[in-house]
Amino acid sequence: MTDQASEATAANPAPRDDWSQLMALSQDGDQAAYRKLLKSITPYLRALARRAGLPPDDCEDGVQDVLMTIHVIRHTYDPTRPFTPWLVGVARNRLADKRRGRARVWARETELTVEHETFVAAETKGIEEAEDARRLHAAVAELPAGQRQAVELLKLKELSLKEASAATGQSETALKVAVHRAVKRLRVILGDEDR
Numbered sequence: 001m002t003d004q005a006s007e008a009t010a011a012n013p014a015p016r017d018d019w020s021q022l023m024a025l026s027q028d029g030d031q032a033a034y035r036k037l038l039k040s041i042t043p044y045l046r047a048l049a050r051r052a053g054l055p056p057d058d059c060e061d062g063v064q065d066v067l068m069t070i071h072v073i074r075h076t077y078d079p080t081r082p083f084t085p086w087l088v089g090v091a092r093n094r095l096a097d098k099r100r101g102r103a104r105v106w107a108r109e110t111e112l113t114v115e116h117e118t119f120v121a122a123e124t125k126g127i128e129e130a131e132d133a134r135r136l137h138a139a140v141a142e143l144p145a146g147q148r149q150a151v152e153l154l155k156l157k158e159l160s161l162k163e164a165s166a167a168t169g170q171s172e173t174a175l176k177v178a179v180h181r182a183v184k185r186l187r188v189i190l191g192d193e194d195r
Helices: 003-011 016-027 031-051 056-076 083-108 122-141 145-156 161-168 172-194
Strands: none
Touching: 016 031, 016 056, 016 083, 031 056, 031 083, 056 083, 122 145, 122 172, 145 161, 145 172, 161 172
């Protein structure tokens, strides 16, 4: 093939009638023709995927599967025959495989609905979280001063042991002990309501 013919093929958009020619050229190693062919057939393949009954989320995956298959088996195309029936056959088989695979997934999945949610409304979740926070702050307020200070600095304000030690003047070990005792006490205070 001459360079002029290759440039002419690359310059003009390929109508469906030229797909056979583009495929034959790509089999001969013309990368520009192959790229043009793939770009040209992609919208057609998307339409086939939609007609095959694939959900919109899976259509693009199906098209990519078909394009990959064409790439792998392009040597099996006979340039003396029309390209479109060959393309449709490949696409039909790959899209059917995709549909069957999707059906297997659907058979194992259960769609989550509103009935599956523990709390439907976001306001309900906010109310529960606010109630939990109120109970926690009330329980922390019941702690002895040293334990309360250790919990506030290390757990609520999330300071490091060094930072809390510098702020309180207590040793890191004393702060660890205070937090440990405070957590045990908070479990007792909150435990009756939670269990």
